[in-house]
Amino acid sequence: MEFINAIIVLLNYTIIPALTYGSQLALGAIFVTLIYGILRFANFATGDMMSFGTMFAVLLTFYFQSLGINLGILPTALLTIPFAIIMMILYMLLIDKYVFSYYRIKKSPPVQLAMVSVGVMFVTQAIIRIIIGPFDRTFLDGQKFILKASEFKEMTGFSEGLTIKSTQAITIVVTIIFVSILFWFLNRTKTGTSMRAYSDNEDLALLSGIDPKRVVLITWVIAGILATIGGILYGLDKSYRPFVYFNNMLPIFAAAIVGGIGNPFGAFLGGYCIAFAEIFLTYAYKKFLSYLLPEALEPDSLMQVLSTDYKFAVSFSILVIVLLFRPTGIFKGKVI
Amino acid sequence: MAFFEGNQMTAGYDEGADIISSCTINVNKGEIVAILGPNGAGKSTAMKAMLGLLNLRSGDVTIAGKNISDLNPQDRVKRGISFVPQTRNVFAGLTVRENLEIGAFLRNDELDKIIEEIYELFPILSDKKSQTVGELSGGQRQQVALGRALMTKPSVLMLDEPTAGVSPIVMDELFNHIIKVKKTNVAIIMVEQNAKQALSISDRGYVLVTGKNKFEGSGKQLLHDPEVRRSFLGA
Secondary structure (H helix, E strand, O other): OHHHHHHHHHHHHHHHHHHHHHHHHHHHHHHHHHHHHHHOOOOOOHHHHHHHHHHHHHHHHHHHHHHOOOEOOEOOHHHHHHHHHHHHHHHHHHHHHHHHHHHHHOOOOHHHHHHHHHHHHHHHHHHHHHHOOOOOEOOOOOOOEEEOHHHHHHHHOOOOOOOEEHHHHHHHHHHHHHHHHHHHHHHHOHHHHHHHHHHHOHHHHHHOOOOHHHHHHHHHHHHHHHHHHHHHHHHHHOOEOHHHHHHOHHHHHHHHHHOOOOOHHHHHHHHHHHHHHHHHHHOEOHHHHHHHOOHHHOOOOOOEOOOHHHHHHHHHHHHHHHHHHOOOOOOOOOOO | OOOEEEEEEEEOOOOOOOOEEEEEEEEOOOOEEEEEOOOOOOHHHHHHHHHOOOOEEEEEEEEOOEEOOOOOHHHHHHOOEEEEOOOOOOOOOOEHHHHHHHHOOOOOOOHHHHHHHHHHHOHHHHHOOOOEHHHOOHHHHHHHHHHHHHOOOOOEEEEEOOOOOOOHHHHHHHHHHHHHHHOOOOEEEEEOOOHHHHHHHOOEEEEEEOOEEEEEEEHHHHHHOHHHHHHHHOO
8 A cells, every 4th residue: 555655656747757868868859859950950040949839828828818719628739730830830931041051052051051050040039039039838728637635535545646637638649649750751651751761871872863952942841840839848848938938948959969869769769768867867756755664764854865956867868878878869860 | 866865965063163064974774884994084973063063164965865854853853764873872870771761761662672672682681681781891882872873763873983882792783783783774874983993884885085075985895995005994
């Protein structure tokens, strides 16, 4: 009984939140890895592009709410995803046409493109602040919980309650569906294979008649979908604050590099690696241990390895360790 | 007039000096032509110029009598010219079959039929079709590279040192494969370091020195020409 309570505590405060957070990071990390693999630069505007897409979802959610449109128990934001994606893709294609394509055609070195993306990042941040402002906004509506602690306790009779937030379930389900479609596309379709070929060996891909413009276009379209969905899921789960997305770039890059940069499946798993590491190392295990240990041994302290303020230090350390000892990442990407 | 010709080609990289000057190479269908010469003679450059990877300063390239000097490499590929680079000539992260599929990217018809033909030509590829090319041996990779280039059903196949870095046994095997390809009525141009072996399977050969045609003739003639032997064949 005590043991099951301990497991519930762990599920409640670490495993379910880590799966949720990991899914959000995974979508961002696949974005980073695709841009790196195909357009060949580290896109520092990743976080703010996610924020940009989410901004439209927030604004449209408020608009739909004012019209009285909603999805019942599901958040209205889900309804706005297609529109937000379209806006995001348009913005990305515009940026690509007027900024990135110039350096791509000139065959600038990747580091120059990365610097250019820093510029894009600042511009994107400014646009977001002009349109929606820097404030914190909650745009989640509909039913908040799938399973409430009190309901769970009544159902099972355990003293510990298990809660599952609807945003957690939505995040995990949407991620699994979207990522499955993406991998099917990349591995099973002709266009997907041509994108992998282009990422693998650009010159030979050109000699085989692959149209680079088309590959770049499709990459931005997929990136737009990834950024928007990832951003919206994160915003629904936490709340929408434009700056937070910029901060999330560190764990996202760490996830992409841990998974082997240029390798989308690696980035997907990398997202969960980082999320679990961050949450397991910053969780206070006091309650968990109090269920397992006899009363005499119960810890007085919080039993926390690191304060939650240091969660970015965890992803940063992982990033450094991976780069030092296994620069190709766990799943063999390109060497940086 | 030959099927595929590079006439009086002069070319160099960027603003640099001419690497080849007034160099002429031609090949007919069902013929193997070897381009030989010392290091830095412009062998690969001549081939790249024929493919359009660098622009001609003078001269022209024709296929079946049509001037294609102004076309970029992709458009020349569409005209039936296929090229196997010396290095990075496969998609290492893709499977053998995917490599072949990408080779036929521009074709929408008869994909399976052409792949079957390639498997007949290179039986080993059929056994390894689901393997990642990066895991194959050097000789097998070269076969993948040849197979990929043949997927467009080219009339001209250009090979840049197809036997570089493989063992003598594998080299013989690769040359046998190249002869098999030639018998399907493809015009083959190859740059080779292994001059003796290359000449022994070639119908004709060109010896380039400092970017100019120095000797040319049938494989046998060149093999037995005393001056060629002394300067390039090391005997």
